[in-house]
Amino acid sequence: xxxxxxxxxxxxxxxxSRLLLRIVVYLALISGGIVIMIPFFWMISTSLKKQWDVYAxxxxxxxxxxxxxxxxxxxxxxxxxxxxxxxxxxxxLTCLGTTxxxxxxxxxxxxxxxxxxxxxxxxxxxxxxxPYAVTMVPLFMLFNSLHWVNTFLPLIVxxxxxxxxxxxxxxxxxxxxxxxxxxxxxxxxxxxxxIYRRIILPLSVPALATVAIFQFMDSWNDFLGPLIYLSDEAxxxxxxxxxxxxGSAKIGPQMHLMMAVAFVVLIPELLLFFFAQRxxxxxxxxxxxxx
Amino acid sequence: xxxxARREALECYLFISLAVAGFLIFxxxxxxxSAFLSLTNSxxxxxxxxxxxxxxxxxxxxxxxxxxxxxxxxxxVVAVPLGLALSLLVALLMNQxxxxxxVFRTVYYLPSVISGVAVAVLWRWxxxxxxGILNLLLGYLRIxxxxxxxxxxxxxxxxILMSLWGIGGSMMIYxxxxxxxxxxxxxxxxxxxxxxxxxxxxVTIPMISPVVFFNLVTGIIWTFQEFTRxxxxxxGGPSNATLFYGLYLYxxxxxxxxxxxxxxxxWVLLLIILAMTLMLFRTSQLWVYYEGSVEKx
Numbered sequence: 001x002x003x004x005x006x007x008x009x010x011x012x013x014x015x016x017s018r019l020l021l022r023i024v025v026y027l028a029l030i031s032g033g034i035v036i037m038i039p040f041f042w043m044i045s046t047s048l049k050k051q052w053d054v055y056a057x058x059x060x061x062x063x064x065x066x067x068x069x070x071x072x073x074x075x076x077x078x079x080x081x082x083x084x085x086x087x088x089x090x091x092x093l094t095c096l097g098t099t100x101x102x103x104x105x106x107x108x109x110x111x112x113x114x115x116x117x118x119x120x121x122x123x124x125x126x127x128x129x130x131p132y133a134v135t136m137v138p139l140f141m142l143f144n145s146l147h148w149v150n151t152f153l154p155l156i157v158x159x160x161x162x163x164x165x166x167x168x169x170x171x172x173x174x175x176x177x178x179x180x181x182x183x184x185x186x187x188x189x190x191x192x193x194x195i196y197r198r199i200i201l202p203l204s205v206p207a208l209a210t211v212a213i214f215q216f217m218d219s220w221n222d223f224l225g226p227l228i229y230l231s232d233e234a235x236x237x238x239x240x241x242x243x244x245x246x247g248s249a250k251i252g253p254q255m256h257l258m259m260a261v262a263f264v265v266l267i268p269e270l271l272l273f274f275f276a277q278r279x280x281x282x283x284x285x286x287x288x289x290x291x
Numbered sequence: 292x293x294x295x296a297r298r299e300a301l302e303c304y305l306f307i308s309l310a311v312a313g314f315l316i317f318x319x320x321x322x323x324x325s326a327f328l329s330l331t332n333s334x335x336x337x338x339x340x341x342x343x344x345x346x347x348x349x350x351x352x353x354x355x356x357x358x359x360x361x362x363x364x365x366x367x368v369v370a371v372p373l374g375l376a377l378s379l380l381v382a383l384l385m386n387q388x389x390x391x392x393x394v395f396r397t398v399y400y401l402p403s404v405i406s407g408v409a410v411a412v413l414w415r416w417x418x419x420x421x422x423g424i425l426n427l428l429l430g431y432l433r434i435x436x437x438x439x440x441x442x443x444x445x446x447x448x449x450x451i452l453m454s455l456w457g458i459g460g461s462m463m464i465y466x467x468x469x470x471x472x473x474x475x476x477x478x479x480x481x482x483x484x485x486x487x488x489x490x491x492x493x494v495t496i497p498m499i500s501p502v503v504f505f506n507l508v509t510g511i512i513w514t515f516q517e518f519t520r521x522x523x524x525x526x527g528g529p530s531n532a533t534l535f536y537g538l539y540l541y542x543x544x545x546x547x548x549x550x551x552x553x554x555x556x557x558w559v560l561l562l563i564i565l566a567m568t569l570m571l572f573r574t575s576q577l578w579v580y581y582e583g584s585v586e587k588x
């Protein structure tokens with residue numbers, strides 16, 4: 001609107017420099033995007049090569065024909081189906097546990113009044129900055145004395161006691177739900193637990209899904225936890241198995257198999273990202289702007 | 292307190308009881324135990340003996356402790372600001388009303404979402420001096436690429452380079468911040484005859500500074516806990532050039548079983564993080580601009 005008031009020649013020069021700027025912006029974004037995709041291309045390309053083509057010079061960029069059997073071979077050198085099952089079990093249980101326990105606490109902090117509630121909330125929040133290194137050693141000793149080492153329990157059970165970050169996230173979400181519904185339900189004689197189950201949870205599906213997704217990524221990628229607690233070969237998670245695969249004598253430096261396994265490990269994360277990108281964005285934006 | 296209020300309070304305590312129990316068992320308790328352990332020579336088995344502050348004084352004479360501190364601080368000082376600047380730049384580009392922004396956003400955001408061992412393994416292969424794609428591409432430009440992770444000088448820069456791949460997370464946070472800037476501020480600059488630079492320097496930067504601050508604090512805290520990447524990619528080598536603090540702590544605890552010393556390291560880490568965060572908050576008054584009202588995300 002202000003542009004139309006300017007002299008015509010001025011406008012022309014301005015729109016030309018705008019056009020130039022647009023071109024520069026697009027060029028920068030596109031070339032950056034290509035650079036970002038190169039590692040993915042390299043991973044998939046390597047995973048489909050014949051073993052000797054991996055080390056060929058000049059390099060083979062697009063394997064022809066693609067060696068699909070690499071995937072079958074890579075996943076059977078070690079019992080990877082077992083590792084996937086292990087990881088899935090841990091991941092599903094931690095997602096369930098943390099969503100349930102965090103939402104319970106979040107509802108209490110958001111809606112029910114009690115003396116000392118806000119002080120307790122602040123104390124919990126203060127642990128958000130605590131480095132895991134501080135609790136790592138005592139927790140290991142605790143789980144060791146419970147004979148939980150070399151079981152999945154140390155990786156699962158703590159998640160049934162809520163996670164401060166998720167409690168915070170859900171509490172903020174619950175606060176945006178209008179209270180009228182709850183009040184009506186209360187007049188009809190609903191208990192808090194019923195309100196939580198029948199009103200709050202159904203209205204909070206996106207926030208709960210965000211929490212579940214964050215936890216999924218966390219558990220799926222967790223390396224330190226399994227490294228510390230799981231020593232049995234049969235109990236390994238995919239992350240742990242992949243790390244061992246790297247230095248394994250069974251396969252030696254067979255990069256095409258390594259990359260095949262790495263790609264398969266990434267597939268659930270990639271799928272989740274593409275199907276739930278909106279939830280990821282909401283979650284991370286929420287962290288940064290409100291956090 | 293009335294009957295109803297008492298009932299509500301009781302319900303509240305029940306709802307938050309799991310979280311409070313979790314805090315006591317998995318946070319507060321272990322923090323106390325860790326402080327105690329750091330004053331003993333605990334080695335997991337056997338009864339620990341009280342050693343007072345000896346673990347802490349031993350640290351002063353431990354070259355590897357200083358090396359890990361140096362590596363971590365160097366990384367934090369270089370990689371974190373570099374990542375912040377680059378992600379802000381990308382966010383600014385993307386905020387230029389570009390077409391197909393959702394495609395760009397997906398592409399740039401993707402690498403920051405995936406992480407862990409698979410990514411570490413992939414980058415180790417990318418950085419392979421002889422057959423990795425990075426040196427192959429550099430070869431086309433007639434550049435003789437370095438040995439990256441295998442070279443003492445280049446190992447840390449390699450990890451910094453790799454970290455730039457994952458700037459998408461802070462980019463998204465910036466983008467949300469940028470989109471929250473009211474357009475009337477930019478219009479005001481235009482009316483005053485200001486150009487693009489004035490808009491950037493006098494509107495964008497002040498308005499975005501809280502987000503920069505948030506990204507800076509979390510980035511530094513995160514650096515001090517760096518573990519998976521170095522464990523998988525370099526094991527701290529070559530000659531401890533990538534011995535991050537988190538890795539050194541892990542080694543003391545779970546390779547040498549020096550639980551006492553590892554706990555002391557953890558406490559020093561906690562103090563460092565606390566001091567740095569406080570310092571950043573103190574100085575933030577000088578360079579972070581907070582609007583009076585809380586704005587919508």
